[in-house]
Amino acid sequence: MGKNIKFINWLKLGLAVSIAKTVTLIVRSLRLGAASVLPGSIARRIEPKLLQQLSQQVKKGVILIAGTNGKTTTSLLLREILERKGYRVAHNSTGANLENGLVTALMESSNLLGKLDVDYAILEVDENIVPKVLNPIQPRIILCLNLFRDQLDRYGEVDTISKRWTKAISTLAPDTVVIPNADDPTLCYLGQQLQQKVSFFGLTEPERYLEAIPHAVDSIYCPRCGHSLDYQGVYLSHLGDFNCPSCGFSKSQPTLDSKEWQQVLIGLYNKYNTLAAATAAKELGIDTETIQATIPTFQAAFGRAEELEVDGKRVRILLSKNPVGTNETIRVVTESRDTTTLLVLNDRIQDGEDVSWIWDVDTEKLVARGGTLVVSGDRVYDMALRLRYSEAAQSWGFPPGATAEPRRGEDNSHNRANLIVEADLRQAIATALEHTPDNQTLHILPTYTAMLDVREALTGRKIR
Numbered sequence: 487m488g489k490n491i492k493f494i495n496w497l498k499l500g501l502a503v504s505i506a507k508t509v510t511l512i513v514r515s516l517r518l519g520a521a522s523v524l525p526g527s528i529a530r531r532i533e534p535k536l537l538q539q540l541s542q543q544v545k546k547g548v549i550l551i552a553g554t555n556g557k558t559t560t561s562l563l564l565r566e567i568l569e570r571k572g573y574r575v576a577h578n579s580t581g582a583n584l585e586n587g588l589v590t591a592l593m594e595s596s597n598l599l600g601k602l603d604v605d606y607a608i609l610e611v612d613e614n615i616v617p618k619v620l621n622p623i624q625p626r627i628i629l630c631l632n633l634f635r636d637q638l639d640r641y642g643e644v645d646t647i648s649k650r651w652t653k654a655i656s657t658l659a660p661d662t663v664v665i666p667n668a669d670d671p672t673l674c675y676l677g678q679q680l681q682q683k684v685s686f687f688g689l690t691e692p693e694r695y696l697e698a699i700p701h702a703v704d705s706i707y708c709p710r711c712g713h714s715l716d717y718q719g720v721y722l723s724h725l726g727d728f729n730c731p732s733c734g735f736s737k738s739q740p741t742l743d744s745k746e747w748q749q750v751l752i753g754l755y756n757k758y759n760t761l762a763a764a765t766a767a768k769e770l771g772i773d774t775e776t777i778q779a780t781i782p783t784f785q786a787a788f789g790r791a792e793e794l795e796v797d798g799k800r801v802r803i804l805l806s807k808n809p810v811g812t813n814e815t816i817r818v819v820t821e822s823r824d825t826t827t828l829l830v831l832n833d834r835i836q837d838g839e840d841v842s843w844i845w846d847v848d849t850e851k852l853v854a855r856g857g858t859l860v861v862s863g864d865r866v867y868d869m870a871l872r873l874r875y876s877e878a879a880q881s882w883g884f885p886p887g888a889t890a891e892p893r894r895g896e897d898n899s900h901n902r903a904n905l906i907v908e909a910d911l912r913q914a915i916a917t918a919l920e921h922t923p924d925n926q927t928l929h930i931l932p933t934y935t936a937m938l939d940v941r942e943a944l945t946g947r948k949i950r
Contacts, residue, residue: 496599499539502532503593503600510594522582526589536600537585538622540592543602544576548623549766550609550616552651553631553667555811556759557583557610558787560631563750563763565608567772567780573605581787583612585619606770613647617654627769628655629762630666630673633705634723634810635843644705648672652679663769665762668738669725675709678738687765688725688740689757695719695726700813700848710735722754723810741765750784751791753804755814789937791818796944799922803940806931807837809846815931816852824926825857828918830911830936831869837933841865849876858904858921862914863936870907877903911936912943 506525513521530536541548551561558581565577578591588609596602611619613633620628630651633644655664659682666677668688677684699706699717703724708715713732720726729736742765749757764777786792789805804815806829819827833841852859853876861869904921908914915930922928932940 495533495539498533499536499600500598502529502536503596504598505529505532506590506593507598510590520580522578522580522590523584523586524590525593526582526586526591529593530586530589535622536589537592537619540589540596540600540602541607541623543596544604544607546573546605546770547626548607548609549627549629549770550611550619550623550625551629551631551762552611552613552616553629554613554634554808556631556755556762557581559750559756559790560629560759560762561608561610562787563759563780563784564766566784567763567767567777568606568608568770570776570780571772574603576602576604576607578609579787581610583610584615588619588623613651617650620654620658624658625662627663627665627766629766630664630676631758631762632667632670632725632810633672634808635846644672645709648676648709652676655680655682658682665765665769667725667758667762668740669721669727669758670705671707671715671724671728671735671737672705672709674738675735678735685741685765685769686738687742687758687761688737689721689744689761690740691721691744692719692727694721694754696721699724700810708733708735722814725758741768747778748781750781751786753791753814753818755811756791788941789932793927794944797919799919799924800927801919801930801944802927803930803932803937805934805937807933809843812844812847812931815929816848819929819931820851820855822927822929824922824929826860826918826922826926826928827852827857828860828862828914828928828930828932829869829873830863830914830930830932830940831861831866832864832933832936832939834864834935836935841868844869844872847872849873850879853877853903856903858906858918860906860908860914860918860921862908862911863933866907866909870905873903873905877905911939915940915943 506529509528510521510525551557565575568575576592576595578587595604662682664680664682664684666673668674668686699720700723705724706715708730711733713730715728716731718727727737744761749760767777789803792803794801806812806815833839849872908917918928930940
């Protein structure tokens with residue numbers, strides 16, 4: 487009886503994987519996308535336990551990477567570190583981080599019968615499904631990058647997610663390694679509660695503090711007692727050095743000294759991504775020399791500080807999908823000497839249908855520096871209105887001639903920033919390129935689906 491059950495399970499596994507690989511071949515041959523989700527969806531209908539069956543075959547274990555921002559960059563850097571040491575790695579590199587995407591990525595590294603021959607699997611996971619996948623995956627390492635408000639219409643507040651994570655992680659084996667961000671009070675407290683092995687990462691560079699706590703903060707209260715935290719300084723949003731004057735809760739000491747590590751790409755947020763990947767690599771026994779040698783050669787994943795050349799001009803795409811992430815990409819833009827920015831706002835399911843988060847973004851800083859701002863996307867007029875209010879904030883009243891809803895293609899050269907509204911994305915890109923001087927870079931700040939649309943327009947190829 488037992489042999490029959492094992493045979494049936496083996497048959498279902500092979501059938502599911504074979505059909506999924508056939509679908510992948512068809513989709514890619516017809517250039518319909520990267521086939522990063524559909525194959526997994528079909529395969530899981532045939533064999534619902536496919537995620538568990540594939541995960542169990544990974545020789546040295548699965549590294550699960552979760553958080554609101556930075557998953558793709560962190561996972562790609564960790565993969566490059568491991569591959570530099572000669573390890574075979576499965577990875578959902580397209581960023582498809584729901585269950586179907588995880589299964590698709592694992593099948594990509596298997597043969598037609600579902601046999602997996604890899605040393606590690608690095609899986610970036612959407613923060614909302616972490617509790618669902620921990621049990622079937624049984625990860626060796628869990629990297630908890632950060633928790634910010636992101637798609638509140640789907641996920642809720644960060645403390646809700648943190649409580650669900652803590653409950654799910656606490657059931658895992660004692661030798662599971664959990665690596666939380668020490669600078670995030672919510673995740674720092676999560677790590678302090680666990681019985682598993684915990685190794686923190688974070689910044690140790692007070693000279694990089696912001697002048698003030700930004701408007702878009704999510705966790706400035708003590709996760710233990712609810713009292714306001716005392717911050718010695720913040721690096722971005724609510725990430726910083728803190729302690730609670732009421733109950734004594736305070737930031738845990740990071741394993742690595744951040745001053746000793748250079749970072750990948752631009753933006754302070756990528757210093758966190760670098761430290762997270764380096765801490766995980768050290769836990770896996772990778773030597774410091776290999777890690778340090780990988781960082782300077784790292785190339786951005788699509789849409790994450792990715793740089794392209796279009797019509798002889800430089801273009802940099804900075805994914806901007808929530809208040810904290812967008813504030814950081816705006817910081818990158820305002821610290822540069824480049825004068826043209828394209829903002830693309832969509833409200834599709836992958837983005838979150840509630841775009842009210844743009845009112846928590848410090849767009850005033852973008853407007854104040856001047857230059858040309860082009861806006862586009864499904865919610866182009868929402869973004870244009872946000873920028874108009876930013877103009878008003880700069881002058882304590884709307885500038886002469888300003889209207890609440892700009893006209894399509896309107897050029898407001900009398901304002902500090904030249905605001906151009908163009909609903910058609912391809913035309914918006916062309917307009918932005920026209921306004922970009924030859925010696926400068928066009929910065930594009932899109933939400934997730936907007937980023938896919940932008941890349942398709944620029945490269946002629948869909949991501950998924």
